[in-house]
Amino acid sequence: MIYLDNAATTKISSTALAIMVEIMQEHYGNPSSTHGLGRDARKYLRQARESIAGHLKVSADQIIFTSGGTESNNLAILSYALSHQHQGKHLITTAIEHHSVLEVFHKLEKEHGFEVTYLQPKDGHCRIEDFRTVLREDTLLVSMMAANNETGSLLPIAQVGQILQEHPAAFHVDAVQWMGKRPIHPQELGIDFLTGSAHKFHGPKGVGFLYNSMPKLKSLILGGTQENKHRAGTENLPGIVAMATALDESLENWEKKEEHVQELRTTLLANLPESVFLNETGPQLPHVLSLMIPQVGKDSLLMQLDLAGIAVSGGSACTAGTLEPSHVIEAYYPDQTERINHSIRVSLSDETSLEDVLTFTQTLKKIIGGS
Numbered sequence: 527m528i529y530l531d532n533a534a535t536t537k538i539s540s541t542a543l544a545i546m547v548e549i550m551q552e553h554y555g556n557p558s559s560t561h562g563l564g565r566d567a568r569k570y571l572r573q574a575r576e577s578i579a580g581h582l583k584v585s586a587d588q589i590i591f592t593s594g595g596t597e598s599n600n601l602a603i604l605s606y607a608l609s610h611q612h613q614g615k616h617l618i619t620t621a622i623e624h625h626s627v628l629e630v631f632h633k634l635e636k637e638h639g640f641e642v643t644y645l646q647p648k649d650g651h652c653r654i655e656d657f658r659t660v661l662r663e664d665t666l667l668v669s670m671m672a673a674n675n676e677t678g679s680l681l682p683i684a685q686v687g688q689i690l691q692e693h694p695a696a697f698h699v700d701a702v703q704w705m706g707k708r709p710i711h712p713q714e715l716g717i718d719f720l721t722g723s724a725h726k727f728h729g730p731k732g733v734g735f736l737y738n739s740m741p742k743l744k745s746l747i748l749g750g751t752q753e754n755k756h757r758a759g760t761e762n763l764p765g766i767v768a769m770a771t772a773l774d775e776s777l778e779n780w781e782k783k784e785e786h787v788q789e790l791r792t793t794l795l796a797n798l799p800e801s802v803f804l805n806e807t808g809p810q811l812p813h814v815l816s817l818m819i820p821q822v823g824k825d826s827l828l829m830q831l832d833l834a835g836i837a838v839s840g841g842s843a844c845t846a847g848t849l850e851p852s853h854v855i856e857a858y859y860p861d862q863t864e865r866i867n868h869s870i871r872v873s874l875s876d877e878t879s880l881e882d883v884l885t886f887t888q889t890l891k892k893i894i895g896g897s
């Protein structure tokens with residue numbers, strides 16, 4: 527199988543897997559227990575927290591471990607908005623966020639009377655001028671992803687953070703697709719909440735974190751006092767330690783890894799059949815390519831590639847199993863039904879080889895024709 531669906535999930539690294547097994551077998555105490563095994567587990571939990579905090583240049587008590595990106599997004603947005611609604615009922619996000627952000631905003635609108643502005647990309651960009659125009663005195667929270675999961679587009683989070691230095695609104699960044707590819711330092715960027723998910727950077731599935739700089743963020747899950755009362759439930763210690771290991775590994779020599787991925791991208795684009803082209807959506811991470819393939823319907827193409835042993839996707843993993851059009855491509859290219867129905871996502875990792883990419887382009891040529 528040639529795996530070109532790394533934006534959906536990545537293969538766990540062998541180092542992360544090994545430490546996960548070791549924690550399960552040797553350090554299986556509950557971090558809340560007072561005996562020796564509990565203290566031992568607590569030590570691993572503390573080390574993982576310090577390690578992740580170190581990469582973000584924040585303090586360890588600002589890291590909340592969660593079950594992944596979806597939970598971190600829910601926790602930051604829902605909890606902050608509900609407990610601060612007396613300060614303002616206006617929220618800003620973008621039309622191209624992941625469903626784990628958009629659905630929370632829909633809930634806040636429908637059930638709690640918030641007004642939400644969804645920034646639309648224009649001419650392939652989410653523009654900072656548009657953000658400036660919609661920011662209001664009563665804006666309570668802004669949520670903008672660092673990089674989009676269907677196109678790899680980079681959003682202007684640094685500029686938004688700078689503008690918000692002069693404004694009381696809190697700033698949440700979904701950095702799920704960014705994390706592990708390049709460093710990010712939320713405090714330098716004026717970010718109050720930042721979401722990360724281990725399975726996007728060669729860690730295990732079902733574990734993530736939220737960087738939280740706000741005091742008294744109310745837990746959405748009720749129970750024990752774990753995670754400094756921000757998230758009840760026994761911590762997933764094997765997953766958390768594996769996540770910290772995977773983040774260390776991903777950020778080690780990240781420039782070299784990105785250079786490799788950039789080379790893969792250039793080769794892929796240079797070898798595409800003539801009729802296939804890249805959906806241009808402004809500056810992008812090199813790992814994700816949204817390709818428009820006019821000759822053949824998306825579902826049929828995905829099936830033929832699958833039969834040929836190549837895994838790519840029709841959009842984000844959450845909608846890939848459905849026939850729903852991509853809300854991201856729709857936002858970038860409104861009214862272009864042809865493009866919405868004919869775009870696929872190819873996503874690379876530092877482990878993808880040049881041969882994988884060339885096999886993909888050759889197979890694509892066989893399926894749709896073209897030299």
Ligand SMILES: Cc1ncc(COP(=O)(O)O)c(C=O)c1O
Nearest residue numbers: 594595596624675700702703723
């Ligand atoms: C941008 C983005 N945010 C959030 C998520 C959700 O993360 P998780 O799968 O860890 O719940 C994803 C996963 O596809 C994503 O790509």
